[in-house]
Amino acid sequence: MSPDVEVATEEPTGLARVLPILDWGRRYDRSWLRGDLVAGLAVAALVVPKSLGYAGIAGVPIQHGLYAAAAGTILYALFGTARQISTGPSSALAAVAGSAVVLAGVSGDDAVQLVAAITLVTGLAFLVLAIFKMGWISLFLSKAVITGFLFGAAIEVVVGELPKITGTSIDGANAWRKFGNWIVGLGDTDGATLLVGLISLAVIVGIRFSPIKVPGALVLVIGGLAASVALDFQDSSIALVGDVPRGFAAPSLPSFDFVVSNFSTIGPAALGLLLIGFSQTAGDARAFASKHGYRIDIDQESVAQGMANVGSGVLQGIPVSTSLSASSLNDQSGAKTPLASLTTGVLIVLTLLVLAPVFSELPKAVLAALIIDAVVFGMMDVKEMRRLRRVARVDFWIAIAAILAVLTAGVLAGVIIGVVLSLGWLVYINATPEMPVLGRQPDSQVFRSIERYPDGETYRGLLVIRFDAGLFFASSDALEDRLRELAQEAETPYDTIVVSFEGIDFVDSQGSAKLAEILELADTYGAQIRLARVKPPVLELLRLDGVIDKLGEDQVYGNVYAAVRDRITDPADGTG
Secondary structure: OOHHHHHHHOOOOOHHHHOOHHHHHHOOOHHHHHHHHHHHHHHHHHHHHHHHHHHHHHOOOOHHHHHHHHHHHHHHHHHOOOOOOOEEOOHHHHHHHHHHHHHHOOOHHHHHHHHHHHHHHHHHHHHHHHHOOOHHHHHHOOHHHHHHHHHHHHHHHHHHHHHHHHOOOOOOOOHHHHHHHHHHHHHHOOHHHHHHHHHHHHHHHHHHOOOOOOOHHHHHHHHHHHHHHHOOHHHOOOOEOOOOOOOOOOOOOOOHHHHHHOHHHHHHHHHHHHHHHHHHHHHHHHHHHHHHOOOOOHHHHHHHHHHHHHHHHHOOOOOOEEOHHHHHHHHHOOOOOOHHHHHHHHHHHHHHHHHHHHHHHOEHHHHHHHHHHHHHHHHOOHHHHHHHHHHOHHHHHHHHHHHHHHHHHOHHHHHHHHHHHHHHHHHHHHHOOEOOEEEEOOOOOOEEEOOOOOOOEOEOOEEEEEOEOOEOOOOHHHHHHHHHHHHHHOOOOOOEEEEEOOOOOOEOHHHHHHHHHHHHHHHHOOOEEEEEOOOHHHHHHHHHOOHHHHHOHHHEEOOHHHHHHHHOOOOOOOOO
């Protein structure tokens, strides 16, 4: 057994379950070192410049993006279980934090404190998620809603960055008004700023589509700094980032009074970040684990993301989560263990300690170009939107609704609206389940939907129906309504109704009570109810509630054919 396989398959025990570094560190093979170090360096070259831009999206000074990147990469390496994952700031998370800053109407130190508080609360929420094994909360945001939300957030960010490209300023309550005001203000465009912005966009987009694979963000930042110094942008009309202090801000916690007074903003932002972050974490971690043949602990992944965000919040950083682009680069560069992420974190720390003041010469137009490239290609999933339009029109329109919600109400409100849309759709599909009438396929014991298989045989006075959902408070009335509808449409009154339970995985108390009511209703019409293919847990609940006593044990059948055999003519008697 190779060392790589050994790390992947053996379950950590004791303290190593909480600190996986104790497990993989003990098993570390020197042959992995080169790949981990190269990957760490490559990811640092990607993460450092992008983190500067993400801080701008979040509405805080650029160094706070580096604080977050350092905390995210190092703490994930200590607590995470996915070997190729890189954790740090992302455009989506930064957009949520930036929206909260705008909504709260704060700036300067208050904006820093607000974002730090949101990050800290998000981290604590991740830890609660892990303690109580509440990963199911990620279901509150459907993939369609996430796709739409990210698309809308990207447009919102791009609109906010356009004035930096043109050297103008805008305001407005939402993206529509901001864009309109930007168009109106184009007459005040600063030519030098526009030139720098357009060249920057051309460079970073050109590198993206170039066959030469180099970190476009790094090239852009280095080129922008070189041009700024060489051409003395400081004495021009071109706006620069400004003072970037060396080192870290002193660790601190947001004041309790500040958190309480702003919790109406902090709470929804943290919830949105939790849902988005967990969805990203779970999906990315499982993808890399599957690719390389090892297992992850999803609860421990929540711990890792929680600690990373707590650490970032204490250091006054912005929210962090798994980064697919950074993780993919990590993987492609040869990362074998979280030492790659640890290497990235150390390099970011060194950048802060040594190189941070250099970034003060960076033109804002260059940073804007970096941000626009990141969000357009990282958040606007045109391919997925096309897929949704092709295969699931409802999901497509839900995504469109999420886009419009973000552009109209803002990123933070868009998250809340997205959750409502997801829950609304979940309730709707469960409240309106499929209930096809079944017909017997010729010369067989198989019963299928007569709508899809019109050659199916039906019998006078006999109704066979399948309920394709859980029978609970949101759906139980739909079964009664469907049976009433079919009874009214029937040319001959039904004397036997067979309900196939093969699609019913669970029944709650209300669903059980509704089934008892249906039995009584059928009895008043002189009809007999039979159940087929009832799963053991469902059957047990119906027994406990007395429904089976009312129905009769002999009216529960193993399959639909057995339930209707006495009502049909079949010379083969079950051998068809």
